[in-house]
Amino acid sequence: MPSGKKQPINWCKFKKRPRKHSEALWKRFIGACDYFFEKKNEQFSGQKKEETENLAKKKEIIEKLKNFQKAETEKESLATVRTLTDEWKTIGFVPFKEKDTIYQEYRKALDKVYDELNVEKSQRHLDNFQNRLDNLDGDKERRKLVRTYEFLKSEIATYENNLNFLSISSKKGGGLLQEIERKVEKMKNEMQLIEKKIDIIDQQ
Incomplete structure (x- = not known):
């Protein structure tokens, strides 16, 4: 009758794998690991190279904005x-540590052109929103904008009711x-x- 205790494993009944087979299996395992890490390093190196190239492209656009001359x-x-802002949006990721710095340089150069x-x-606000949209969840951002729109609509209705009341009841409420x-x-x-922002999202 079973006692409920774990029965000891009889390791003797398991045959050891011949040494030559163990070595072959180990070599296959090491080879698979080497292949995996080699491919991973290749992918990382390729990504790093692409991000560096993207950074150079963005710096080039910033220089064009800094040297911008008005047309006729x-x-x-x-x-x-x-054309320059559209080109900026098509460029992919840059090194993470450079992301904020390069974007601030871009905005500064672009704002200067806009001032001119x-x-x-x-x-400007719409252009900035469109540039940031690639890093946002479009559906989530749209829902947020719709909620804000409905809130403003409700607030306007309340204020307009107050305007009607004040214009009728008060002569000193100018x-x-x-x-x-x-x-x-x-x-x-x-x-x-907000309507224009929603249109931008819908056109994506």
Whole structure:
């Protein structure tokens, strides 16, 4: 009758693998490991090389922005800038430690060009958003924008109700009315910007 205790393993019944077979198996194992790490190193070296090349490409675009010269027309100037920003977006990853630095240099150079061309801040904001979109979860960002849009829509409705109330009941609420009107106008502009951002995501 079983006692419930673990029975000792009789190792003697397991035959040892012949030495020559063990050595062959070991060599196969070492060979497989060497092959794995060799391929891994090749992949890492290739990735590192590609990131370094991408960094050089981005630096080249920054130099072009720094040396930017206005064209004969504003339309031509903006087209040139758009070409450079589109090219920037097609370039892949750069070394991680350089990522933030190179992006800040790019934004600084681009903002300077935008200043020269008197490009509106809203357009700059959209360009910046489009550049960052590759690093964002599009669906998640879209849901976030929709929630913000609906919130602003609700806030505007509340403020506009207050505007109607103040304009009817108060003759001395001119300053408050103007403040609310400014807030409403600002929120409407934000909603328009959100609509454009959503369009950008939908076009991806």
